[in-house]
Amino acid sequence: MSGSRYEDSTAAVPEIVAGVSAGFISTVVCHPLDLIKTRLQVHNSAKTWVGSLNVARKLLDEARSTGTRPLRAIYRGVGTNIIGNTASWGLYFLWYGQLKNRVAEYREGQGRHLSSLDYLLTSGAAGVTTAALTNPLWVVKTRMLTSGSGSPGAYRGLAEGLYRITVEEGPRGLFRGFLPSLFGVLQAAVQFMAYENLKIWRRESRIETSLSNNGLQCASRQQSSSKQGSKGHLSGGLGHERSHSQPQADLLSNSDYMALSALSKVFAGTLTYPYQVIRSRLQTHDAATVYSSARNAVFQTWQSQGIAGFYRGLGPNLVRVLPATCITFVVYENVRRIF
Template identity: 45%
Template sequence: MPRVYPPIEGRHAGSGLSPSLIESVAGFSAGIISTLVVHPFDVVKTRLQVDPSTTSHIGDSVRIVKNIVRKEGGYSALYRGLMPNMVGNSVSWALYFLWYGNIKDWIKTARGNPDVLTSYDYFLASGASGILTALCTNPIWVIKTRMLSTSRDAPGAYKSIRQGTTHLWKTEGLKGFYRGLVPSLFGVSHGAIQFMAYEQLKNHWSTSRGGRDNLTNLDFLLLSAASKMFAGSVTYPYQVVRARLQTYDADSRYKGVRDVVRQVFQKEGLKGFYKGLGPNIVRVLPSTCVTFLVYENTKFYLPRFYQSYEEIKGVD
């Protein structure tokens, strides 16, 4: 059923909350909930991405899960690295949607048209937001990758975010926190393509539904899944390159982005760039759907709940 709630005209007009705050809270909430739902898939995907073996086989994901459960402390081991993953996702989505909403507003103002954005506009807004987010959050992803790629008892493994941060600073300095940044910046194209597709699909979909407020949760699930699959099919290899550069022994194995690409292609072939794609698809579709579902609903209801609260408080 469409959501029926008193409309708030304009971009959250009259709600008493700033648009930036609403975007940040919506993104932060989406990041936390989606991470809790799909973190085990992220562990499996990371283990596959950093595996340098020359071949990948059907059933590798199941094998990794069994090994983790049997050798690393049971099912709880599937949630190793949950905290940096949760921090990274919640902060990333909060910053991303904050900048994305503001940049879209700036583009509308610059164009002198408050209602219409083109595919290029959406691509530009999401790309710029992605670059800013990547620069701010890359250190979190380095810690997260190193925790997810090893068992807790492995030699040199990080025990916590604090211990990992301290060790990384002492041993590798500031440069260590920005390992994999280049492929991460390339990966911004993934988000730009995804959001461009999502926004245009939402525009067309809402037209047939009589407005965005008439879109249902099922609509958001379908739109987010379709846009994610489209973007993922184009840009997945950068994630493999980034993960290889962020591992503990990256310095002894790779000389940089080009060397990673060369070695993967020579030793593992083209399919080496798609290692972990299976669990990644299983992971990102639920994650993306949950993220956009929570984001859209939080953005829709938060100003209305706040407005209702202010009205009740005013009556009292």
């Protein structure tokens, strides 16, 4: 029993390290785009904040008016964002990996492989748990990213934000936007389902291509060898080549991980993006006075902006999430290889 627990804890280490590393690197690189996307999501006036360039210009104007350095302005809230993303990815990959391994063991006993539904459910379960534990971090992050450092009531950091929300709004304030964030769990579940299936498809494609190429090479060698009367030697060579080429073909390259993660993210992100807009609007400083509920936020968004309102910030979001997603999955897969 103790041996099993030790193996479980050892197996969890690569998932935690890979998830934390992926979350940290992707956040540091892509935080400015995250800031622009968040501000686009929560602002209702199409006249003031039209497009990402206007948002960036507004940020620089805020920096000049408050005497803040431009770099510091576009990285406002980065500490909270790093903590949130490293915690989220670390926990998510940990639980997803553990749950997937358990289901895989069960399916193996049945003589079956993991299905798309298995990937969907395991990633969904990991996502719900992660969302519940990290929601307070996202509330503080959203409020920091949607307010300048000199704005009235602005938080100076994560600790102050958590303390003030608890004192001023109670524990309920820490879980604002939690219900819409569960739709984000759906996005992650759809993305991981697509990603895992794309990996299987790409791996099998590479293996088939490798074996086909080996077959052509061996046929060519056999013709050459038959002229020299050495068919027996060639037969041994074919087995040797397959034993070495198949494992190599089974390993995907970094370009594969980038392409597959990007495709799965575009598919899942476009499908579920509206929830991010509603969640961000429910997590702003004045959300309690503007929206009475998540349903009311949906109604107001539809009434004032129509369907386009649910996709505000989608452009910068895709620009942001694609590099972030590629970085996250490439780092994750490579760190796992180390172990």
